[in-house]
Amino acid sequence: MIASWRFSALADRHRAMGSDLEDWSGMGTAWTYDKDQTEEYLAIRTKAGVMDVSGLKKVHISGPHAQYVIDKATTRNIEKLKPGRSTYATMLNEAGKFIDDCVIYRMGPHSFMVVHGSGSGHEQLTKFAAGRNCVIMFDDDLHDISLQGPLAVDCLEKHVPGIRDVVYFSHIQTTLFGKPVMISRTGYTGERGYEIFCRRQDAPEIWDTIVSEGAEMGIIPTRFTTLDWLRAESYLLFFPYDNSEMYPFEDEAAGDTLWELGLDFTVSPGKTGFCGAEEHYRLKGKERFKIYGVKLEGTEPAPEGAPLLKDGKEVGVVTIGMYSELNGHNVGIARMPVDCAVDGTALTVKVGETDVPAIAHPMPFYDVDKKRRTAKG
Numbered sequence: 001m002i003a004s005w006r007f008s009a010l011a012d013r014h015r016a017m018g019s020d021l022e023d024w025s026g027m028g029t030a031w032t033y034d035k036d037q038t039e040e041y042l043a044i045r046t047k048a049g050v051m052d053v054s055g056l057k058k059v060h061i062s063g064p065h066a067q068y069v070i071d072k073a074t075t076r077n078i079e080k081l082k083p084g085r086s087t088y089a090t091m092l093n094e095a096g097k098f099i100d101d102c103v104i105y106r107m108g109p110h111s112f113m114v115v116h117g118s119g120s121g122h123e124q125l126t127k128f129a130a131g132r133n134c135v136i137m138f139d140d141d142l143h144d145i146s147l148q149g150p151l152a153v154d155c156l157e158k159h160v161p162g163i164r165d166v167v168y169f170s171h172i173q174t175t176l177f178g179k180p181v182m183i184s185r186t187g188y189t190g191e192r193g194y195e196i197f198c199r200r201q202d203a204p205e206i207w208d209t210i211v212s213e214g215a216e217m218g219i220i221p222t223r224f225t226t227l228d229w230l231r232a233e234s235y236l237l238f239f240p241y242d243n244s245e246m247y248p249f250e251d252e253a254a255g256d257t258l259w260e261l262g263l264d265f266t267v268s269p270g271k272t273g274f275c276g277a278e279e280h281y282r283l284k285g286k287e288r289f290k291i292y293g294v295k296l297e298g299t300e301p302a303p304e305g306a307p308l309l310k311d312g313k314e315v316g317v318v319t320i321g322m323y324s325e326l327n328g329h330n331v332g333i334a335r336m337p338v339d340c341a342v343d344g345t346a347l348t349v350k351v352g353e354t355d356v357p358a359i360a361h362p363m364p365f366y367d368v369d370k371k372r373r374t375a376k377g
Contacts, residue, residue, distance in 0.1 A: 004028045008054045009203040025118040027055040030223045040222035041229045048149030049222035050210050058142045062111040063134030072128040077268035081106045086169045090266040091124050096279025097255030119239050143203040148193030151217050168374040177209050190234025192375050232322040235363035242319040257283045262291050292341035293363040296330040296356050299323050302349045308334050309348040331365045
């Protein structure tokens with residue numbers, strides 16, 4: 001395992017399933033298991049899978065100026081965000097370029113939790129909290145067990161009264177197997193799912209009980225990298241793997257605009273004053289590329305970083321690809337010129353030594369209307 005400074009209480013469970021615990025966001029994370037990854041993908045799409053996503057960084061902000069800090073650091077207007085609700089947001093640097101995304105949870109009038117990945121979200125929040133009447137705390141005890149898939153709610157309702165009433169992007173304080181938890185109706189799979197935030201000391205028992213009880217329902221442990229298959233067809237970006245930090249510009253520093261990434265929807269209408277706001281608005285219409293989908297012929301998926309060609313000339317790159325026999329498509333997320341990001345544009349993807357015909361295709365490829373993840377009842 002790469003030297004990490006954060007440690008999951010579930011590490012031994014992952015090692016027992018064959019994981020070497022690769023580093024992600026400072027925590028040893030299960031990239032691999034000794035079983036077929038297709039089984040995990042199918043479980044989440046048709047039944048449910050349980051995954052350790054404790055590598056996500058949890059930051060608590062509380063005090064009279066907590067809302068000010070979040071307003072400055074993120075693109076969302078959270079004035080109307082009620083306690084018990086959450087929202088997806090992004091963070092920009094002064095140049096108006098993306099540096100992180102996050103989910104903002106409102107816990108009370110002056111209390112929030114911000115959950116982010118491997119970008120510089122914590123540093124951004126800390127910068128705006130300096131000298132303000134609030135407390136900011138990075139919480140590395142709180143673990144996050146993600147239960148995702150259409151049967152996730154059936155698994156939880158045996159133990160959590162009212163779980164079916166928890167709507168998309170809301171959360172409840174409750175108990176699970178006698179342990180205090182916060183259960184959030186969020187996830188990163190394109191399916192109906194829940195994130196179970198629990199104390200480190202409780203994580204093993206909660207994990208083991210879900211695995212044990214869920215077995216008869218077809219619910220299985222799933223590795224972190226199965227998210228790549230799910231996100232490719234559900235249009236979920238993963239910093240920095242879809243970004244210029246991974247695929248740098250020739251003559252420019254790393255950094256992508258929300259317009260280029262298709263994340264401009266994360267800016268609340270009319271909001272100003274957040275970090276990078278002026279540059280964000282100025283850069284509208286100046287996109288150097290677009291994140292867009294590709295649909296390939298055949299069944300061989302595009303590997304990460306596969307060259308994207310138009311009329312024999314390399315014009316972009318496929319950042320992640322996947323083939324789904326379940327859904328009958330071979331798809332990927334790509335960085336491509338703006339004029340190529342049009343439905344039906346003829347392209348070619350180089351897969352090894354083979355040039356595979358492809359077309360540009362809007363995303364998501366799966367559950368286009370997002371009815372599965374937002375289902376009620």
